[in-house]
Amino acid sequence: MQPDAQNATTGPKGPLEWGQINFLQTTDTHGWLEGHIKEQNYGADWGDYVSFTKHMKKKAKNLGVDLLLVDTGDLHDGAGLSDATTLNGEISNPIFENIDYDLLTIGNHELYVTEIAYETFSNFSKRYGDRYLTSNVQIINPSTGEYEYIGKKYRYFTTEQGLRIMAFGVLFDFKGNSNVSKVITAKNLTEEKWFLDAINYPKPIDLFLVIGHNPVRANATTSTFGTLFSTIRNLRPDIPVQGFGGHTHIRDFTVYDNKATGMESGRYCETLGWLSITGIKSSSCKAEHNPHGVPHPTRPAVPLNTSLPQSKTPSSLRYARRYLDWNRLTFAYHAEGSQDHTFDISKGVEVTGDITSARKSLNLTSLYGCAPESYCQFCKPFLADGNLFGLLQTALTTVVVNESRSDIPRMIIINTGSVRFDLAKGPFTYDDSFIVSPFKDAFQFIPDVPYEQASQVLGILNAGPFQKKRRDLETRDFGFEPLLADRDICLDPPITHDRDGLKARSNPGASILRRQNTSPTPGYTTTDDFGTDGDDTVHSKIPYYAQPNDLQANGSFPTDGSTPKTVDLIFLDFIQSYILAALNSVGGSYVAGDVSYYLPKTFTTNSYLPAYAKVAWQENVPNCPVGQGIGFDKRGVRLDSMGVRI
Ligand SMILES: Nc1ccn([C@@H]2O[C@H](COP(=O)(O)O)[C@@H](O)[C@H]2O)c(=O)n1
Ligand SMILES: [Zn+2]
Numbered sequence: 001m002q003p004d005a006q007n008a009t010t011g012p013k014g015p016l017e018w019g020q021i022n023f024l025q026t027t028d029t030h031g032w033l034e035g036h037i038k039e040q041n042y043g044a045d046w047g048d049y050v051s052f053t054k055h056m057k058k059k060a061k062n063l064g065v066d067l068l069l070v071d072t073g074d075l076h077d078g079a080g081l082s083d084a085t086t087l088n089g090e091i092s093n094p095i096f097e098n099i100d101y102d103l104l105t106i107g108n109h110e111l112y113v114t115e116i117a118y119e120t121f122s123n124f125s126k127r128y129g130d131r132y133l134t135s136n137v138q139i140i141n142p143s144t145g146e147y148e149y150i151g152k153k154y155r156y157f158t159t160e161q162g163l164r165i166m167a168f169g170v171l172f173d174f175k176g177n178s179n180v181s182k183v184i185t186a187k188n189l190t191e192e193k194w195f196l197d198a199i200n201y202p203k204p205i206d207l208f209l210v211i212g213h214n215p216v217r218a219n220a221t222t223s224t225f226g227t228l229f230s231t232i233r234n235l236r237p238d239i240p241v242q243g244f245g246g247h248t249h250i251r252d253f254t255v256y257d258n259k260a261t262g263m264e265s266g267r268y269c270e271t272l273g274w275l276s277i278t279g280i281k282s283s284s285c286k287a288e289h290n291p292h293g294v295p296h297p298t299r300p301a302v303p304l305n306t307s308l309p310q311s312k313t314p315s316s317l318r319y320a321r322r323y324l325d326w327n328r329l330t331f332a333y334h335a336e337g338s339q340d341h342t343f344d345i346s347k348g349v350e351v352t353g354d355i356t357s358a359r360k361s362l363n364l365t366s367l368y369g370c371a372p373e374s375y376c377q378f379c380k381p382f383l384a385d386g387n388l389f390g391l392l393q394t395a396l397t398t399v400v401v402n403e404s405r406s407d408i409p410r411m412i413i414i415n416t417g418s419v420r421f422d423l424a425k426g427p428f429t430y431d432d433s434f435i436v437s438p439f440k441d442a443f444q445f446i447p448d449v450p451y452e453q454a455s456q457v458l459g460i461l462n463a464g465p466f467q468k469k470r471r472d473l474e475t476r477d478f479g480f481e482p483l484l485a486d487r488d489i490c491l492d493p494p495i496t497h498d499r500d501g502l503k504a505r506s507n508p509g510a511s512i513l514r515r516q517n518t519s520p521t522p523g524y525t526t527t528d529d530f531g532t533d534g535d536d537t538v539h540s541k542i543p544y545y546a547q548p549n550d551l552q553a554n555g556s557f558p559t560d561g562s563t564p565k566t567v568d569l570i571f572l573d574f575i576q577s578y579i580l581a582a583l584n585s586v587g588g589s590y591v592a593g594d595v596s597y598y599l600p601k602t603f604t605t606n607s608y609l610p611a612y613a614k615v616a617w618q619e620n621v622p623n624c625p626v627g628q629g630i631g632f633d634k635r636g637v638r639l640d641s642m643g644v645r646i
């Protein structure tokens with residue numbers, strides 16, 4: 001098989017529906033601005049998104065309708081580009097900022113670490129000004145010592161086509177922020193005078209937009225959309241409300257009432273959400289309700305959950321939603337008709353160049369070893385062959401060892417939420433170390449814990465509410481897989497040279513891919529309140545197996561199969577409070593003072609896989625197979641086995 005036949009995509013099923021107002025939503029990008037180098041189906045980079053948004057804005061203008069760009073937070077923790085810098089986002093945020101978003105809001109990952117929270121406050125929020133909405137998030141301003149909103153509380157604005165919008169940005173009731181910021185709960189927010197005054201704004205409102213790093217489905221464990229929507233609906237019974245959510249990393253669309261819906265657009269630059277609405281009543285809006293020459297939204301909003309307050313009047317609103325796969329074929333296809341000659345605009349190419357240079361300067365392709373197999377988080381049962389957590393268990397046992405205590409039996413517990421992505425067969429790079437396990441969570445321990453107590457901790461954590469949000473997703477499809485099937489072929493479009501003088505293929509929308517057969521490739525298969533037709537590219541289902549909250553690995557246990565009297569109980573500092581509570585619930589009486597670092601604080605969850613790769617994955621390095629999807633980049637440029645252009 002030719003290398004460029006690997007890992008292809010089947011492409012969009014048809015043109016997008018355009019309404020009176022339209023939205024493109026990104027969320028939970030987590031630093032994946034380079035795109036998925038090992039998965040062509042999600043292979044566009046941020047430069048391609050820059051080109052795409054430019055074309056789509058132009059298309060909206062030509063059609064006489066509005067298009068708003070929205071992002072709902074979590075900008076780092078998940079890829080080398082954002083996490084290899086001392087301050088996460090130092091390089092990736094300026095790259096992200098090349099998109100002229102209309103509305104953005106903050107994610108929990110902007111608040112864990114004080115320095116990052118201040119970076120967000122001082123730089124990111126200033127870049128977007130009144131478009132960065134943090135209605136319930138404040139930070140202590142170091143110059144005054146007073147709490148201040150990180151962004152703006154709300155934005156009242158009129159779109160190009162004259163639609164009058166009131167927008168809020170609301171983070172879920174997050175409690176893991178560092179002590180310089182304050183997250184106001186949704187309940188308290190809905191009692192604040194300014195919030196109620198903004199809902200009852202003295203100027204006309206045609207549409208409320210509630211964006212939030214917040215699960216959009218009102219009955220999801222951490223969602224506060226129900227509280228927010230109920231407050232708005234009780235005060236303004238007839239005005240349309242549109243939500244855009246995030247945090248749960250899923251594709252989702254939900255109906256609150258006949259004039260209110262919510263959309264959530266996945267994660268990690270795998271998904272771009274498209275929403276169009278038509279039929280909004282407005283005395284000032286001059287937008288076409290059914291723009292010429294394109295399909296239109298046709299579906300009324302019919303709520304499935306009627307426990308929320310309902311608008312009592314009939315609705316003229318019609319909706320369409322679509323989840324776009326993040327690749328150049330998709331972008332070029334939907335931008336068709338708005339390109340002058342080629343898909344790439346110069347700014348997009350420049351941003352792609354910035355990403356390539358940043359990856360080089362950060363040494364993201366430096367090699368730790370060669371992974372003999374692919375390992376997935378959710379596509380195999382827990383600890384089955386090919387399940388990532390089985391590999392991590394071995395890695396933890398092998399490398400989380402304090403030499404001075406190496407003979408003492410140890411139990412090592414990590415939260416599975418610290419693991420963020422699958423690990424692909426082939427070169428395991430510095431970049432991959434962040435992709436799989438990005439956090440700087442360090443290994444602590446309590447010595448000499450009675451086995452009787454220590455052995456119960458994992459069960460307690462896995463039965464408890466800790467990180468229960470993962471459970472919310474068990475019945476939903478994550479729908480990704482590390483390596484897509486080889487069903488399509490790339491045809492050779494015209495070869496040109498890119499800015500670096502590298503060989504590139506032009507106009508991907510025209511000819512980057514053509515189907516060899518019509519079988520769908522594995523990927524997202526979404527079910528939401530509108531049914532099963534939301535995915536822009538039709539995929540076959542990927543198996544999904546729920547994984548427990550926490551993973552345990554043991555080391556230096558008696559070889560005769562007996563149990564030790566006591567163990568070193570090792571765990572991540574991120575979950576210390578849960579470990580102490582679990583131990584104390586089975587007869588322990590431990591306090592934070594009993595805990596110390598098992599390994600230097602600099603050895604983190606981002607260190608153990610590189611350490612393991614150096615021990616276990618060195619032998620294959622000279623003949624390391626090029627992973628699927630590596631071989632040619634999305635422009636057809638040949639890559640070496642590390643994904644570097646050659
Ligand atoms: N230092 C950290 C921070 C977070 N986590 C894990 O990430 C989860 C939140 O991620 P979202 O993208 O869903 O916001 C959190 O629940 C933890 O599982 C971590 O392990 N260490
Ligand atoms: Zn996230």
Ligand SMILES: [Zn+2]
Nearest residue numbers: 074107108247
């Ligand atoms: Zn989040």
